Amino acid sequence: IDWYSIYADTAQKTGERNDYSVFQLWAKGVDGHAWLIDQDRGKSTAPDHEKTDRAFWAKHKSKRPRGMKVEDKSSGTGLIQSLKRSSLDGGPPIPVQPIPRDKDKYTRGLDAAPYIATGMVHLPKSAEFTPALRSELQTFDGLGTGHDDQVDPLMDAISDMLAGGAYNSSAWLT
Numbered sequence: 780i781d782w783y784s785i786y787a788d789t790a791q792k793t794g795e796r797n798d799y800s801v802f803q804l805w806a807k808g809v810d811g812h813a814w815l816i817d818q819d820r821g822k823s824t825a826p827d828h829e830k831t832d833r834a835f836w837a838k839h840k841s842k843r844p845r846g847m848k849v850e851d852k853s854s855g856t857g858l859i860q861s862l863k864r865s866s867l868d869g870g871p872p873i874p875v876q877p878i879p880r881d882k883d884k885y886t887r888g889l890d891a892a893p894y895i896a897t898g899m900v901h902l903p904k905s906a907e908f909t910p911a912l913r914s915e916l917q918t919f920d921g922l923g924t925g926h927d928d929q930v931d932p933l934m935d936a937i938s939d940m941l942a943g944g945a946y947n948s949s950a951w952l953t
Contacts, residue, residue, distance in 0.1 A: 780806045783816070783844040784939065786878075786932035787832065790822070798928040802835040804844065805936040813894070813940040814901045816842075818908045820929060829861045836873050846874030848935060878935055885921030888930070891937040899941055900933070 783806050790798040799820045806814040819835050836847065882890070894900050895916075902909050912929045919930050 780814075781809050782807050783839070783842045784936070785835065785839065785844050785847040786935045786939075787847060787849045788928050788931040788935075789850065790928065798926055800831065801928045801932050802832065803929075803932045803936065804835075804839050804842070805940065807940045811941075812899045812901060813936055815903060815912075815933070815936075818906070818912070818929070820908060820911075833873070846876060848876045848878050848939065850931060850935070851877035851879055883921070884927065884931070884934075887934045887938070888919060888921045890942060891934045894937050894941045900937060 783804060785802060785804050787800070787802045788798075789800045799822055802819045803815060804817040806816050808814055817839065819831065821831065823831060832847070836844075891900075902912060908929075912933075915926060915929050916933075919927055921927075
């Protein structure tokens with residue numbers, strides 16, 4: 780493994796039809812590939828995101844992730860602001876970087892597809908979240924039909940790790 784990073788997509792409501800909040804830990808391999816290591820997916824309200832985020836960070840801080848990249852819209856904006864202000868267990872704040880949304884989901888999906896098709900993106904075979912993620916990837920159309928909350932951070936990881944993303948891994952904001 781060359782380095783780790785966490786990517787997050789947050790939602791704000793817990794209703795049956797509402798999206799999930801997703802936190803994913805990705806590794807950039809020395810082979811140049813992207814490897815999904817772990818994922819937390821659940822429904823929570825915006826005020827609960829910081830608690831979930833901190834628990835996911837604490838679970839993986841021994842891997843020394845470069846930081847956390849969070850979609851900068853809706854409840855993600857509040858999470859970014861909270862993380863910049865506060866520390867974890869008296870230590871330094873979690874290094875967080877906002878992910879701007881300058882492309883629509885469909886275009887981001889088209890950008891990510893070649894990396895998936897050429898085998899440069901790896902999902903764990905036996906993780907309990909993998910079947911739901913595979914199903915979401917197979918039904919993703921970029922038009923907002925169905926849940927796409929797991930696909931968003933996956934596309935962010937691909938953009939960042941494999942496609943020389945729009946947000947620079949060395950430009951962490953604290």
